[in-house]
Amino acid sequence: MVAVTTAVETGIDLADLAFWGRAPQERERDFARLRALERPVFFPERRVPLLRSGKGFHALVRHADVVEASRNAKVFSSEPAVTNPEPPGWVKHVFGDSMVNLDDPRHARLRRIVSRAFSPKMLAKLDDDIVRAAERIVDDVVAEGPRDFVAQVAARLPIHVICDMVGVPDEIRARVHRHVDVSTEYTGVRMSLPRTVAMAGRNMAALLALQRLVIKLGRERERDPAGDLVSALVTANVDGERLTPRELGSFFTLLLVAGNETARNTMAHGLKLITDTPDARDRLVSDFDTHIAGAIEETVRHVSPIMQFRRTVTQDHEIRGVHLAPGDKVVLFYGSANRDEEVFPDAARYDITRSPNPHVGFGGPGPHFCLGANLARQEIKIMFRELFTRLPGIRAVGEPELLLSNFDNSVRRQAFAY
Template identity: 45%
Template sequence: MTSAFWAQSPAARDELFATLRAVEEPIFCPREGTQGFYALTRHAQVVEAARVSKVFSSEPTAVRLDDLPSSAKKYGGSMESMDDPRHARLRRIVSRSFAPRMLARFDEALRTRVTGLVNELTDRRECDFVEAVATPLTLQTVFSMMGIPESAGQSLRDAADVVLAISDSGSLDFGNPEERESFIKEKFAHLHGFMKELGEVRRERPGEDLVSALVHANVDGEFLTDLELGRFFTLLIAAGVETTRHALSHAIHLLTENPAQREPLLDNLGEHLSTAVEEIVRCATPVTWHRRNLTSDYTLAGHPYRQGDRVILYYCSANRDEQVFNDPHAFNITRSPHPHVGFGGPGPHFCLGAHLARRQMTVLLEELCTRLPGFHATAQPTWVKASLVNGVERLPCSIA
């Protein structure tokens, strides 16, 4: 699927995926000059491939159609592109820091941050929601949790944007391939170098932050190395920050476009807010796909796949599968049960930050619905032209 396809609106892409889901035979997508892949578009396919991780491998990469450029291989081996036992070891070490009881320590700071952002909305009355709310909320939340000073934010964000962009073949278009690789390496090195220095400080002087917890985490005598810490930070800032800010922007767009769903939410937050968050994640599907690489022959949904094949798990299509979701293109805040794969499929790679993402969405929507019930989008979103992330670049909004 070409960059031109991903430049279309989400609605236009949904139409094609609906057609692909109706095809019985495996869908092979050839690619000029490199290896093609099979598109897994149905919910059952995506869920099974996610669960059978010994066959559907995340290595050498889960986030690129091609393998990483040589300049980025040292830095790019994050958890999402690892298999067990390496993946299980790292997840054991970091998962304690993302448990709900650990994240509860930051809840008061999150509420204070949300209150401040909504106060600013009241003063401004009109804004670009992405710039005014979604981006500062998610960045400040992660930076605060990790003990990162806000002064470092912009350079880290710029580097993270590059990490995301290399997942799309048409991004970072340099005339000289060597110049492109050098630029990518520079941005990866900046993220890793920053975290290495902060990790050294926290080993000597631990605080009440996530980096301190990570560098002192001891699971069966194992600690994170500097390289592993840098890789995890790259994943967190690029995936965690970006995907949650896009989910928040999708939330405002969806509630504006669907007043029949907005009204019951405003009338009864206690009953509908948690299911509304799940429905927003399903409809948004901020991470649209992940790649898997077959380690052995396997029959999936009655069709044989061969060792060495590449498959793409299209979460965006699985979340609109007519066999699983009634009226899948409708936004329905009361939808239940809700087996969406908006945080990835079940299995070892289910999103580690799902609880944090849900918490940020819940607190912000609760504050907006309570204090600014008339807050709405005043124009259609400007979509990010990328395949890996279903992103919102700009969303004009008003409080009345």
């Protein structure tokens, strides 16, 4: 067994939020150094306002280690939560029983019930609606003129698709949108304490309001099914399984949190990467259908829209000679695994023809692999087809305004032109 290497010895501190405020290229260099150490490094946790300080975590930065921890859910548990640092109590209250934070058998039961919503048949049904929504978005861009790609394009489609998919009635959509906007403002990163407290309060209120709206909708559909997904999820189906209205509320908030920012950030970063890589752009403009699937996978690899998730160790285990004890936390750094040169030659290069491309941007293989991966691919493909067909000169202008976060690789603003 080898001694644990600590943050101090490396001069790098992934637990310090200042690290996440540095330029992406600098962070890449540090992750490359950590990968070269060939064993997980231990990072003591920092105090962050409103977040409990935990005892620290082992960083998994190599592709093989992220894959192992994702696959082996018996040793690497998703309970009590997959975020790091330890989330405050109110977050656990809102998300505690959502499947991303659960192990089997509770996780498997929820995933079985809700996977129906993501079957190829259900996704095919959404196709026309996504095309119409993408057309409207481009109509509006043409009418208003290009300003901010995030607000005018990337932020509009994913939330619309999730609401349609679940069957959120038109009359409560505006309220859902408002709550989602507020709930994504606070990301747990460095701000002054009063501002953090105020934001976290607004955030919690928005998430709870969102849940209440959906729980109420679930109760209505339970009594009076309407042939939509909510009705299907809350009424007993062929297997006799159903979600309680409260589980439905948690599922919906998880969908919004998991499926909204991620898809939008992939689109916004994607436009910038395509703009900066002339051969990618040429390929997409000349033969969109051949290249878009590769472009989406490569964008998700390059960007890693979710930069990290965590697991908690359940039993004694060894990884690259380092002993992990029950209760130890490990953090899976997807962004680093996706740049592991052992798996991705010339990993910094954006190459939409890369093949194979076994990235872990949608999570590693295992029970929690992103349930919405195919939906995300479908949305991005339809949106980009509409953009590159109707506005073939579309390009990002200048640098994106990034959000300071250790979790979402989030773009707040991206100027564009066409």
